[in-house]
Amino acid sequence: MxxxxxxxxxxxxxxxxxxxxxxxxxxxxQTSTPSIELYSPLSGDTVHIGKNTIKYAATDAPGGSGLDHFEIFINNVSSKIVPVNSDGSNPNLFLEVDSSLIFKKITYYVVVYNKAGKYKKSATQENIYVIENVPKAPGNLTLTRIDDYTVNLLWDDSANNETNYEVWRKEGTNGNYHRIQLLPANTISTNDGGLSPFVDYFYKVRAFNNAGFSNFSNEVSTNTLPGGPWNLTAEAIGASKVILHWNDFAVNEMGFIIERTNPRTGNFERLSPNALPNSTEYTDYSVMASTGYKYRVAYYTSTTVSGYSNEVSISTFYTDVPQPTNLTAVFKTSPDSVILKWTDNTFLEKGTVVERKTGSGGAFKEIGTTASDVSKFADTSVSRGVTYYYRVRQILGDRIYTEYSNTVQLTTPN
CATH class of the missing domain: 1.20.5 (Single alpha-helices involved in coiled-coils or other helix-helix interfaces)
Structure with a gap:
């Protein structure tokens, strides 16, 4: 028993x-088999000719010796083998589609292998539609003024698969872009007419095809047209003042002649008095409200008068508008910043320009703008132990402003 x-x-x-x-x-x-899951592209998605990123997750089994490589299959044919990265991390995978498959539907899957020779096939993704690439963005957009009312745009045709080009324009710095022209493929230039000489226009161009839109080209504008060595510019202050600025490149000049068109005849007439030697600014107080003018400048010596500067056009506002007042500045931490506040004395403004200079000998430069009816601004680009000066003015139109506010001074703590 x-x-x-x-x-x-x-x-x-x-x-x-x-x-x-x-x-x-x-x-x-069972546990020695690796795992893989695809997240994109998935069945029914659209891909482009060329490289399309495959988003996925893959791991070896617990206790395994690690993944070794991946194999991508398109239409059940091996397309590419990709080893894991040298540090053992998963590599970037791409679904690389050639032009022979354009406008066709494909399937694909990915197989992952571990160092033990075990493998796992992902789920097969089906009915993926192949389209052409979006075009490359046009490059080197340039602008040339033909006359006061017309400009020419010229760009590089960087694409070889576009169906059309679009030209976009906005009126004034604070305007909104809208499409103004639709042009055929391979276009590299166009004119835009019917413009106002008193408005700054901004342009950009892009291409498109059935796959979508390219990025936009660089932006160009009429306010950056070269004015030669003079670079004469103009801005209106409300209805009763125009300020001119230019480069003083002359040597031994005795002064500057300022000429302005007569709004009734369109003919240039000399303003009095002349500007003093070494001047770079002139204020014309003899303008009328809601009136357009054109200006030009020349310098003179004891024996001769120079050629004229570039011509610049400007229109005054229909009324004078009170400037912002009671500008204050306070330093704040976390993050370090200067908080500016002011009193908004009008409902006619389109926004506020904020200017700053560093140290008493610096020059004021624009550091930002606000929307209309906003009377606060945070300057987050300050450094410790520096003295800053601030002023603001409000935007009434294209290159039309109020007078400046009071100027405030603030030294940031060390």
Missing amino acids: IKLNVKIIYSILFIALFMWYCVENITDS
Whole structure:
């Protein structure tokens, strides 16, 4: 009886050991297989000719020796084998589609292999439509003024698959862009007419095809047209003042002649008095409200008068508008910044220009603008232990402003 029980016990132990061994091997076989899941592109998506990023997640089984490589299959044909990165991390995978598949539907899947030779196939993604690439953006957009009312735009045709070009324009710095021209493929130039000589216009161009739109070209504007060495510019202050600015490149001049068109005849007439030697600014107080003018400048010596500067056009506002007042500046931390506040004395403004200079000998430069009816601005580009000066003025139209506010001074703490 005792011998029988011993045999039974040994049989039970043997069976248990055998079952444990089988389970361990089955479990090891299952867990040694890597895993992969695709997130994009998925069935029904659209891809472009060329490289399309595959978003995925893949890992080896717990306790495994790591992944080894990936194999991408397009239409059940191996397309590319990609090893894991040298540090063992997963590589970037791309679905690379050639032009022979354009406007067709494809399938793809990815197989991941681990260092033990085990592999896992992802789910197959089907009915993925192949379209052409979006065009490259046009480059080197330039602008040339033909006359007061017309400009020419010229750009590089960087694309070889565009169907059309679009020309976009906005009126004034604070305007909104809108499309003004639709042009055929391979266009590199166009004219835009019917413009006002008193408005600054901004332009950009882009291409498109069935796949979508290119990025926009660089932006150009009429206010950055070269004015030669003079670079004469003009701005109106409300209805009763125009300020001119230019570069003083003359040597030994005795002064500057300022000429302005007569709004009734359109002929240039000399203003009095002349500007003093070494001047770079002139204020014309003899203008009328809601009137357009054109200006030009020349310098003179004891024996001669120079050629004229570039001509610049400006229109005055229909009324004078009170400037912002009570400008204040307070330093704040986290982050370091100067908070500016002022009193808005009009509802006619389109926004406020904020200017700053560093140190008493610096020059004021624009550092930002606000929307209309906003009377607060945060200057976050300040440094410790520096003295800053601030002033603001409000925008009434294209190159039309109020007078400046009071100027405030603030020294940031060390």
